[in-house]
Amino acid sequence: MELEKKPVKEFKAKVIKVIQETPSTKTLVFDISHVDFDFYPGQYMMVNVPYEGQVLKRAYSIASPPTQKETLELTIKKVPEGRASTYLTEKVKEGEEFLLKGPYGKFVWLPQMGTSLVLIGAGSGIVPLMCILRYIVSAKLEHVKATLLYSNTHYEEIIYREELERMDKHSNIKVVHTLTRSHPPDWKGYTGRINVEMILKEVEDIPTNLYYLCGPPAFVEDIASMLLELGVDKNQIKKEKYD
Numbered sequence: 625m626e627l628e629k630k631p632v633k634e635f636k637a638k639v640i641k642v643i644q645e646t647p648s649t650k651t652l653v654f655d656i657s658h659v660d661f662d663f664y665p666g667q668y669m670m671v672n673v674p675y676e677g678q679v680l681k682r683a684y685s686i687a688s689p690p691t692q693k694e695t696l697e698l699t700i701k702k703v704p705e706g707r708a709s710t711y712l713t714e715k716v717k718e719g720e721e722f723l724l725k726g727p728y729g730k731f732v733w734l735p736q737m738g739t740s741l742v743l744i745g746a747g748s749g750i751v752p753l754m755c756i757l758r759y760i761v762s763a764k765l766e767h768v769k770a771t772l773l774y775s776n777t778h779y780e781e782i783i784y785r786e787e788l789e790r791m792d793k794h795s796n797i798k799v800v801h802t803l804t805r806s807h808p809p810d811w812k813g814y815t816g817r818i819n820v821e822m823i824l825k826e827v828e829d830i831p832t833n834l835y836y837l838c839g840p841p842a843f844v845e846d847i848a849s850m851l852l853e854l855g856v857d858k859n860q861i862k863k864e865k866y867d
């Protein structure tokens with residue numbers, strides 16, 4: 625399905641709020657009330673990040689839904705020794721201005737593409753999937769069914785944990801967590817990496833859904849081969865790799 629491209633715009637935007645999501649992750653809320661900006665759920669922005677007198681250009685998925693017009697949210701996880709992500713999670717203060725450019729990307733979902741969705745993410749790979757879920761909730765798309773499988777290393781690193789708990793209470797949204805390295809004693813989710821058994825147990829009508837996979841390249845490719853093995857057509861699998 626060919627979508628009409630949203631115009632790419634370049635604009636300065638001020639951070640009006642910084643939200644600590646997890647020990648290593650922050651959400652920057654930008655004021656975009658001065659811009660006529662639109663995007664599809666799942667797309668990303670390029671951000672100019674100052675670094676030792678240079679400018680680093682980095683891609684960050686949009687976390688807020690397109691129904692939210694005045695502000696735009698980006699969620700950044702600090703990668704060890706990462707230059708831009710360290711700046712954005714440790715140095716940025718409210719009031720700082722950034723040059724943003726976008727939207728970009730073909731990792732997009734709209735209701736006319738399919739109404740049975742399976743979103744599979746690891747770590748910061750949740751961001752564009754959250755945008756899709758927030759869009760489903762805010763646009764009241766109750767006919768859309770979405771299952772999220774979300775993998776993290778530790779409980780404390782689950783981004784948007786409380787909001788996901790609230791979303792899981794919606795009859796059309798199911799949230800499934802797995803933790804790969806440590807878990808609290810009373811943990812009720814899965815442990816270990818997402819595998820074929822987990823998918824068979826949690827996902828209904830496997831070959832008929834649309835799949836959105838996001839995270840590190842190896843994670844995305846692993847999950848894609850599991851889905852192909854389970855009989856999903858490759859055209860029903862969309863991938864976004866954070867490398």
Ligand SMILES: Cc1cc2nc3c(=O)[nH]c(=O)nc-3n(C[C@H](O)[C@H](O)[C@H](O)COP(=O)(O)OP(=O)(O)OC[C@H]3O[C@@H](n4cnc5c(N)ncnc54)[C@H](O)[C@@H]3O)c2cc1C
Pocket residue numbers: 668680682683684685686699700701702703704705706707708709710729748751752864865866867
């Ligand atoms: C489409 C897309 C969307 C994305 N969306 C998000 C998002 O929503 N949220 C998010 O958190 N991330 C997202 N990313 C990832 C993001 O763009 C950056 O790649 C990430 O923040 C790391 O950038 P950095 O400048 O901090 O790391 P860099 O400084 O570029 O370093 C990257 C890695 O290389 C290593 N490294 C750096 N310098 C050296 C060196 N000299 N020698 C050896 N190793 C080195 C670092 O240890 C680090 O592991 C996205 C990526 C893409 C492609």
